Amino acid sequence: MSNEENARPRLIIGQSWVGDMVMTQSLLIALKKDHPDSPLDVLCAGWSLPVMRRMPQVRRPIEMPIGHGEFRWRDRYRLGRKLRKERYLQAYILPRSFKAALVPFHANIPVRTGYLGEHRYGLLNDIRSADRAVLKTTTERFVALGMANDFAGAVEIQPPALTIDYANQERLIARLDLDPYGKIVALLPGAEYGPAKCWPLDYYHRLADELVSQGIAVWVLGSQKDHAAGEAIAEGLGAVRNLCGSTELEDAIDLLALASAAVSNDSGLMHIAAAVGIPLVAIYGSSSPKNTPPLSAKAQTFYLDLECSPCYKRECPLGHLNCLRKIGPDLVLDALSTALT
Numbered sequence: 357m358s359n360e361e362n363a364r365p366r367l368i369i370g371q372s373w374v375g376d377m378v379m380t381q382s383l384l385i386a387l388k389k390d391h392p393d394s395p396l397d398v399l400c401a402g403w404s405l406p407v408m409r410r411m412p413q414v415r416r417p418i419e420m421p422i423g424h425g426e427f428r429w430r431d432r433y434r435l436g437r438k439l440r441k442e443r444y445l446q447a448y449i450l451p452r453s454f455k456a457a458l459v460p461f462h463a464n465i466p467v468r469t470g471y472l473g474e475h476r477y478g479l480l481n482d483i484r485s486a487d488r489a490v491l492k493t494t495t496e497r498f499v500a501l502g503m504a505n506d507f508a509g510a511v512e513i514q515p516p517a518l519t520i521d522y523a524n525q526e527r528l529i530a531r532l533d534l535d536p537y538g539k540i541v542a543l544l545p546g547a548e549y550g551p552a553k554c555w556p557l558d559y560y561h562r563l564a565d566e567l568v569s570q571g572i573a574v575w576v577l578g579s580q581k582d583h584a585a586g587e588a589i590a591e592g593l594g595a596v597r598n599l600c601g602s603t604e605l606e607d608a609i610d611l612l613a614l615a616s617a618a619v620s621n622d623s624g625l626m627h628i629a630a631a632v633g634i635p636l637v638a639i640y641g642s643s644s645p646k647n648t649p650p651l652s653a654k655a656q657t658f659y660l661d662l663e664c665s666p667c668y669k670r671e672c673p674l675g676h677l678n679c680l681r682k683i684g685p686d687l688v689l690d691a692l693s694t695a696l697t
Contacts (some may be wrong), residue, residue, distance in 0.1 A: 360446070360493040361445065362391060362393060362394060362644070363393040363394055364394060364443055364445035365394060365395040365396070365397055365443070365444050366387065366394050366396055366397070366448070366462060367396075367397050367398075367446075367448070368380065368383065368398045368448045368450065369399050369400060369447060369456055369459065369470075370398050370404060371400075371450050371451055371471050372451070373548070373628070374627070375623060375627040375648065376450070376494065377404040377620075378399070378516050378518070378624065378627035378630075378631050379397075379494055379495045379627060379648070380450065381413065381517070381518075382495050382498060382514055382516060382629070383499050384413035385514040386490040386502045386512070387413070387502045388413045390502065395416075397414070397415055397417070397418055398414050398417050398418065399418045399420055399459065400418070400419070400420060401419075401424060403605065404554055405419060405604040407518070407609070407628070410419050410518040410676075411519075411694065412519060418439075420629075422435075427455050427457065430549035431510045431598065432459050432462065433462045434453065435459050435463075436458065436460065436461065437463070437464025439463040440463050440464050440489070442463075442612045445459075445465070446465065446466070446467040447460035447465040447467070447469065448470065448502065449480065450498060450501070451473070453473060453476060454474040454476055455554070457470060457473075457479035458479065461478075465574075466480050466504075466531045467481065467482050469482040469501050470482075470484065470501065471485070471497070471501075472485075479568065482505060484500065484505065491511065492647075493646070493647055493649060495648075496513065499511050499513060506659065513651065515632035515651035515652055515653075516630070517633070518652055520632065521609075521610055522605065523626070523665055524606070524610050525610045528611060531565060532597075534575075535573065536614050538572075539572045539573065539672055540574075540615045541570070541572055541573070541575075541617045541619065541695060542575050542576075542591060542615040542618040542634075543563070543618070544576075544578060544620035544621065545557060545576065545585045545586070545631065546578040546585065546600070546621070548624065549623075549643075549670060550669070550670025552641055552667070552672050553622050553640075554584040554641070554680070555639045555680050556680060556681060557588045557589060558675070559688075560619075561589050561591065562685040563619065563685045563688055563689055564589050567692075568593050572616075573597075574593070574594065574596040575597050577597045577599050578600035579601060580603075581608075582600040583600040586598035599611070609628055609632060612628060612631075612632050613634065616696055617634055617635040617692055618635075618636050619639070620636065620637070621638075621639055621640075621641070622638065622640050622641070622643045622645075624675050626638050626650055627648075628652075629650070630655055631651070632658075634654065635656075635695035636654060636655040636656070637658070638650050639680065639683055639688065640657055640659040640679075641665070641677065641679040642665065645657040645659050654695070656691045656694075658688065658691070660679055662678060665679045
């Protein structure tokens with residue numbers, strides 16, 4: 357391949373979840389290492405755009421104008437036709453759905469790489485096999501798509517590292533009247549996927565109470581959907597700041613970078629906390645850290661690996677939520693105390 361051809365841009369078709377998009381940065385790092393002159397564009401859901409803008413490997417994040425789960429073949433065809441002018445050399449299709457492969461096909465991208473998924477013969481012309489005995493995590497499977505088709509070695513993972521907007525940090529400190537000094541623990545009680553991923557709110561409340569008694573500031577971060585959860589955690593604890601719904605996703609990135617540590621469910625914000633480099637205690641219920649671990653040497657995970665888990669259900673099918681309820685606040689506090697020393 358000539359240098360001129362190798363410098364043509366490449367397109368990554370992203371997943372729908374924020375956490376998956378954070379993990380995608382490991383693929384982008386690998387691609388830039390192997391093809392430093394090739395610009396990388398990422399087609400992703402609108403809510404992931406703030407995360408993509410914090411990845412220096414991305415030339416341009418492109419908003420996917422079609423909602424998650426919608427087929428809308430005609431709109432996918434039009435988007436593909438529009439992207440033809442970019443003359444992409446290769447596309448990496450991370451979702452396994454049939455519809456996810458339509459845009460790069462209609463964009464006439466000559467090499468379309470992905471796992472077979474929903475029988476995507478023809479739409480893909482560089483079909484990979486995901487040997488889950490070798491590629492055990494989601495990130496490993498992402499990065500493997502950037503390797504040569506005959507690559508047989510171990511996949512090297514470079515952890516995500518999001519950039520911080522320090523000017524925005526200063527604006528947030530002033531607007532929200534925050535004290536950025538001293539020890540700060542961020543609590544991240546939400547999980548867009550469903551309640552089977554959510555550590556009980558009364559546990560978060562008890563943890564916050566103990567942290568406040570030690571003179572540690574507590575910030576609760578999340579979307580507007582998490583505001584009521586934040587109120588339950590902060591109830592009766594005047595030193596706890598419920599910031600859920602008061603910030604955008606890019607603000608959460610910058611605020612997490614100010615924290616001394618974070619406690620989180622398996623969520624998009626968990627992966628963001630790992631990617632800004634702070635100590636993290638990650639709590640898993642219906643999902644498993646064997647598949648989507650936080651990619652940070654500073655992360656500690658709690659996962660009980662019960663007989664009924666991981667079930668990957670949105671709600672506990674047995675009604676007891678033992679996979680989370682048996683992880684008590686004292687266990688998490690001990691892990692957090694270690695992280696804060």
